[in-house]
Amino acid sequence: MRDRSRKHCVENPETGERHEVMSLVELAVYRKRGWKWVLGLADKLEMIHMQAWYFQVRHFRRLRWIRLSAPDDGWFITSDRGIAWLVDGYVDTPGAALRHPKAQVVAPLTRKVALVGRNQTGPLQVTPREVNRFTACVASDWIVGPTREVVEQAIRDRGALKTISASRNS
Numbered sequence: 001m002r003d004r005s006r007k008h009c010v011e012n013p014e015t016g017e018r019h020e021v022m023s024l025v026e027l028a029v030y031r032k033r034g035w036k037w038v039l040g041l042a043d044k045l046e047m048i049h050m051q052a053w054y055f056q057v058r059h060f061r062r063l064r065w066i067r068l069s070a071p072d073d074g075w076f077i078t079s080d081r082g083i084a085w086l087v088d089g090y091v092d093t094p095g096a097a098l099r100h101p102k103a104q105v106v107a108p109l110t111r112k113v114a115l116v117g118r119n120q121t122g123p124l125q126v127t128p129r130e131v132n133r134f135t136a137c138v139a140s141d142w143i144v145g146p147t148r149e150v151v152e153q154a155i156r157d158r159g160a161l162k163t164i165s166a167s168r169n170s
Helices: 024-032 041-060 095-099 128-138 148-169
Strands: 008-011 018-021 036-038 064-069 084-087 103-108 113-118
Touching: 008 024, 018 024, 024 036, 041 095, 084 095, 084 128, 095 103, 103 128, 113 128, 128 148
Parallel strands: none
Antiparallel strands: 008 018, 008 036, 064 113, 084 103, 103 113
């Protein structure tokens, strides 16, 4: 990450007036005066980059990684969340929960290979179907896989998981 010139949008919350500033120093001056930083696409992309970097530095090296290979008749799917995590069985946890002893990170790399990162050291007994169910459960917009059948199975399994979770919370 280097300092570089790029426009940042600021807005006066009282009047709605907007200005573009060219430096982080100028941005800080406006913010001290009560103006709000209006995030643009470039800002959001930079923040995603910083979040990925933070994950690499803080969590990636702490986890123990296992390479899973799907059997000849099995496949991994992927989704709009290429990497996802669960903590103690819960999929809706913040990234800060990755320090929890039962945290697991799942990253399907190809249709035959997935990585699982964990804080635990014991043996991992997981099937491609379980990885696919989790991948489908955290997806927001899309799921893809090598066959229609494996995607449909993951969607059915996701529905069953959400039903079980809802009944536990009742």
